[in-house]
Amino acid sequence: MTDILSDPDRAEKLAPLLDTGWAETEGGAAIAKRFKFPDFTQAFAFMTRVALHAEKMNHHPEWTNVYRTVEVILSTHDAGGLTDKDIKLARKMDEAAPHA
Amino acid sequence: MTDILSDPDRAEKLAPLLDTGWAETEGGAAIAKRFKFPDFTQAFAFMTRVALHAEKMNHHPEWTNVYRTVEVILSTHDAGGLTDKDIKLARKMDEAAPHA
Numbered sequence: 001m002t003d004i005l006s007d008p009d010r011a012e013k014l015a016p017l018l019d020t021g022w023a024e025t026e027g028g029a030a031i032a033k034r035f036k037f038p039d040f041t042q043a044f045a046f047m048t049r050v051a052l053h054a055e056k057m058n059h060h061p062e063w064t065n066v067y068r069t070v071e072v073i074l075s076t077h078d079a080g081g082l083t084d085k086d087i088k089l090a091r092k093m094d095e096a097a098p099h100a
Numbered sequence: 101m102t103d104i105l106s107d108p109d110r111a112e113k114l115a116p117l118l119d120t121g122w123a124e125t126e127g128g129a130a131i132a133k134r135f136k137f138p139d140f141t142q143a144f145a146f147m148t149r150v151a152l153h154a155e156k157m158n159h160h161p162e163w164t165n166v167y168r169t170v171e172v173i174l175s176t177h178d179a180g181g182l183t184d185k186d187i188k189l190a191r192k193m194d195e196a197a198p199h200a
Contacts, residue, residue: 047147051140051144060166060167063164065164066160
């Protein structure tokens with residue numbers, strides 16, 4: 001099992017994600033971001049790219065799609081908070097949506 | 101624009117959907133269903149099939165995926181309620197997930 005991030009590790013790894021629009025939520029147990037695309041096709045293409053990464057990592061987002069927006073929540077439920085898996089998946093999402 | 105379903109039309113068209121697990125929500129302005137799959141891959145494969153239909157129909161669901169579940173809400177916001185587009189998309193979803 002992946003361990004929850006230690007406080008210094010967390011601060012260091014979260015900082016760049018907060019800069020790209022991620023926010024802490026659920027009392028710090030999760031991070032969330034709202035991605036907005038030009039249209040549904042691009043929103044769903046993003047989801048497809050991320051789905052492949054998520055399955056490969058065996059770490060899956062909670063996400064809601066409404067037309068051209070995708071709202072994502074990341075947390076490691078087994079660990080009860082944020083782990084490296086969430087950081088990695090958040091980075092992959094930002095890579096998959098450089099302009100969203 | 102597609103018109104809201106008339107009461108008799110609505111009753112007739114909703115009945116078979118209620119039998120497959122759809123429920124009226126938002127004061128009757130929407131229908132919702134929770135699909136559950138064996139795993140994430142199958143949940144996302146369902147979403148992919150539905151996404152292609154949705155884009156073709158130019159009518160899109162509000163949907164949330166958490167691992168192997170997909171929760172869907174259908175409504176025609178332009179019309180302010182349920183229309184034939186929602187009925188059609190609901191049927192397509194049931195066809196795309198015969199066992200979910």
